Amino acid sequence: MTEQAYYKADEIESKWQKRWEADGLYHANIDPRRPKHYALTMLPYPSGDLHIGHWYAMTPSDARARFMRMRGYNVLFPMGFDAFGLPAENAAIKRRIHPKDWTYANIARMREQLKSMGAMFDWRREAVSADPAYYRWSQYFFTLLVKHSLAYRKMSPVDWCPNCNTTLAREQVWGDDRHCERCETPVIKKNLEQWFFRTTSYADELLDFSHLDWPERVRTLQTNWIGRSEGASVTFTTEQGDPLEVFTTRPDTLWGATFMVLAPEHPLVKRLSSPEQWEEVQAYILQAERQTDIQREATDKDKSGVFTGGYAINPINGQRIPVWIADYVLMTYGTGAIMAVPAHDERDFAFALKFGLPILPVIARSDGKARSFVVAGSMQAGFTAALKKAGIAFESSPSGELLVSLEGAQLESYTALAQEYLTPGYWNEIIGAAWIFIFEDGPQRWDSLESEQAILERCLSLQPGLTARSLMEMLWGCEFYRPLLTHHDYGMMINSGEFSGTSGDRAKQLVTRWLEQRNLGQLSVNYRLRDWLISRQRYWGAPIPIVYCPEHGAVPVPDDQLPVLLPDDVEWLPTGESPLKLHPTWKQTTCPECGGPAVRETDTMDTFMCSSWYHLRYLSPQYDSYPFDPAEYDYWMPVDTYTGGIEHATMHLIYTRFFHKAGRDMGIMHGPEPMTQLRNQGIILGEDSEKMSKSRGNVISPDDLVGRYGADTVRAYLMFFARWDMGAPWNSNGIEGVARWVRRVWALVTDPAPGGRPDPEALRGLRRKVHQTLRRVTHDFETFEFNTTVSAMMELLNEMYRLRDQGVGQTIEWVEALDITLRMMAPVTPHIAEELWQRQGKPYSIHNQPWPSVDEQAAAEDEVTLIVQINGKLRDRILVPVGISEEDARQAALASEAVQKHLAGAVPRKVILVPGKLVNIVV
């Protein structure tokens, strides 16, 4: 290889990075003449080292931003650091250095690592959330939220991480064992006075994704997280006369409420309990208290509970029903009390079964079928013969029962047969959910509380050895009934007074309206979403800007006194108390209202608060009279493309939407959403297909890769090796293939191409391939399909090598091919593209060039390969001119030797023609 042909990535890359920075090539300024594009990628936490995941998130995002820039957009692509947070403190504790020193040293290091990517970050707009100039405005937003009653302070049981020594938001508690999102320690509950943001006020709006181009996955995660359920709240009355409100998603089952259950912590428990039951009730409450949430919420746990001795009145029918307490009812959801409808709720059913409480079906199947369940017995032989004769379908279960499924019209004949053949024993039938038992003296229907006991006793006396429990399990647990045991199933209302016969989910609305008319209840919506707990008992965060005055209570710090500075001289070792509280003087202050002595809030804010608005600080990080410069806001917002990991779906991505909507209602932000389009990258696993971790020793270091291959190759490989939204295990051999591609591009452009007398067909072929590739690459950039972007360019390169040997190397077509190739590569491999661009004698910089446009005429094929099928099976391929007539295509296909051979004299019945694509001969 000649000196010139040797590709030295490190030299080229540092050379161009310096030049670009010196020239301010990527500075984004307001320009009303050009369409704007705000491309944002999630800002890193300054953990100390840029890992391959950062590269995977950022370099394809950068390539996309560069592509948009070349397409004529004025592109803003900023970067910054989410600099507050626990890891800084933990690392500081371990190394005995101040969290601030640790954080800012890491930022300095990571800033340089980020620059090695060759990304088009506009560093003038860098924002660091731990800077006082930044958190002043985080505090400002906090005081605004307080003033608009969107932030409040409340004593409540909150999740506490005993390892991090702080409270956590509900979103930061993960998994079955309810562990801390950061350190994986299971959380405990503590009763504390804490600050909350009223995220629940925006629950409905957060469920509306109509203004967003966001991945289905994220929308689903957020929808599940918010967990909206619509139903009714209904007020029962205790015998003492206290109102007892319940929430139900199925008001149409009110007539089936045969008992009530309260959470053990429910305030009415004591008043409800009878003196005889009180001791037992109290013991149960104590036991429930001792259990952790994890134990209490285990779904597979056997039901437990205690009768209070009290009763309540069902408002719709005056029915007097017993009130129990049980830990399967949670104080934190709804009203902490439920009406139990054991016939149609699996949990209530299990509870009723265990404690022998009545079960009253009020919903019947509405599919027009009646189904029967016939208990095995000696009468079966005759009966089944009769069923067969009557043409009634049935099947025998392995345990010997007979399962009969009836169309409505067959019901009468079935009943007649059953009476004839089965009278010696008993049988039962279910029409919808109403069971009918036939005894010697005729049928009895189990559809009321009064008949239940009598029927049960009678069944038991007829079949000795059957217990009440096994009978009920058999009846209620049989698979024909099961579909009606979930609260998603609607059927026909029965046993429900004037509503009997009402069917479908219409019943729910009708009953709700009926309740509202009678003042017995109203439409009600419940959410799983909780208000966002933002207090943290740690040092390294923005102090909550509140002053507590004995006279005036919690007073927000006035704007002109912000920021409330975080003091450096603090003992920041976590003790469970806020470190700021232990500072000798810091918290002592005066009340902004009256000037009297007062103390500061000593908790700091959740860092997710700081990162909820960083996209606004980027707009004008030096601006000091407002969180952002309104002119910048008006030009750049909203974020057009947001990229980052999916792990933030129910944390940052909910918080930032809430923050924007709250800001909008406070008159600061505009528009429905902060980030219009979201795209998530997947995760890169180690070569062993496991998550990368230091302890496993499978970590891939981007710095090493850049040292070995150069940033361009690393960028291209990250875009090529997997679907970006999926991620995949790392493959050290795979990157060699991309490195080869980059080297081959280098060689192709720098080696003088041999001349020759090229065939005009070869030249046409070159242009065709170039413009077809351009079409694909353009499309794939638009849709974030980066892997095919790179593979299309690889194909083009292979084709160019092939055609070069045919002598096209000294033609204007060849010059055009090189020009377009370099422009297409510029977003992916910005350094080598710039270098080769310059070596071609083209003007600096390639990154200011427009994206080339597709010459559709050049891209068009003038011959096509026609697929010839017989009965849909491929039999031949024939080359035909593009505009071939249908008749000619048909003739050409039939003339094919392969076709004639396969037809073997058969006469085509039909010929399907898809112009320009295929001929399918049907025989």
Added chain:
RNA sequence: GCCGGAGUGGCGGAAUCGGCAGACGCGCGCGACUCAAAAUCGCGUUCCCUCGGGAGUGUGGGUUCGACUCCCACCUUCGGCACCA
């Protein structure tokens, strides 16, 4: 249990509107260059086969002239939610 994503060669993956399955790359095999190795280049590479073909995109059905693609029912797997009334 509920919600969502994904199942295609040895591997990562491709197939834009229902029309050539396996692009591109890795790996592997053979060859060229070389004393040799690396690098580079060329050819081959879904499976089976009696060399005529046949089968094939998680499984089983369906629609269609034609299905990786659409419909129905499942299986596996990943992620989220879950005694949420």
